Amino acid sequence: MDYRQIPAIFLADAPGLDFLNSVATPVDEEVDWISDGEGLLAWLEQAELVPRATLAAMRSQSTPAELDAVAAQARALREWFRGFVQKRKGRPLSARDLRELEPLNQLFERDEQYAEIVADATGGTSILELRANRRWKSPESLLMPIVEALAKLVCDEDFTHVKACEGPRCTLMFADHTRGHARRWCSMAICGNRAKVAAHRKRLKERER
Numbered sequence: 001m002d003y004r005q006i007p008a009i010f011l012a013d014a015p016g017l018d019f020l021n022s023v024a025t026p027v028d029e030e031v032d033w034i035s036d037g038e039g040l041l042a043w044l045e046q047a048e049l050v051p052r053a054t055l056a057a058m059r060s061q062s063t064p065a066e067l068d069a070v071a072a073q074a075r076a077l078r079e080w081f082r083g084f085v086q087k088r089k090g091r092p093l094s095a096r097d098l099r100e101l102e103p104l105n106q107l108f109e110r111d112e113q114y115a116e117i118v119a120d121a122t123g124g125t126s127i128l129e130l131r132a133n134r135r136w137k138s139p140e141s142l143l144m145p146i147v148e149a150l151a152k153l154v155c156d157e158d159f160t161h162v163k164a165c166e167g168p169r170c171t172l173m174f175a176d177h178t179r180g181h182a183r184r185w186c187s188m189a190i191c192g193n194r195a196k197v198a199a200h201r202k203r204l205k206e207r208e209r
Ligand SMILES: [Zn+2]
Pocket: 165, 166, 167, 170, 171, 172, 185, 186, 187, 190, 191
């Protein structure tokens, strides 16, 4: 199914997991929102990971083939990271897991971040604030905010509460930040209701017997 027909899914409560959810089966057919370069740009915009002006500049300065190549890199990164998360969700990470995260550190070496003091535009109490900027030198630099989101997931998130939706055919993952850690579904609208309907049907069937 064409990703342009349906907005990307952001329900994971953690940007790194939202990235894993950039391929999903919301109805019957699989949708991959980053299946090409245009898709990657659109997904990054929806995820608010890259400023819109940067995406526009990237689009005008790069060839479609260059952007498609970065999207392919992003998909490879996504599936490698999915393996990491699937193997470790439900328990805290340990220092031993660091070795497997080496690809993220290798990508970070190419990042060109710099800090800048700017006026606080939010109207808060501080007049000045420190902002992190990035030089977007090549289409590949579009991977950097994704790498950052994945790194934040492993550094800040308690993997004990990283879960896969219990929907039988659902592949969506999320960080369960509910108070009792009782979240079971990607969303009530997608899998929660499906489960309720299935349970209801089962009860009806049992009554018929
Ligand atoms: Zn689900």
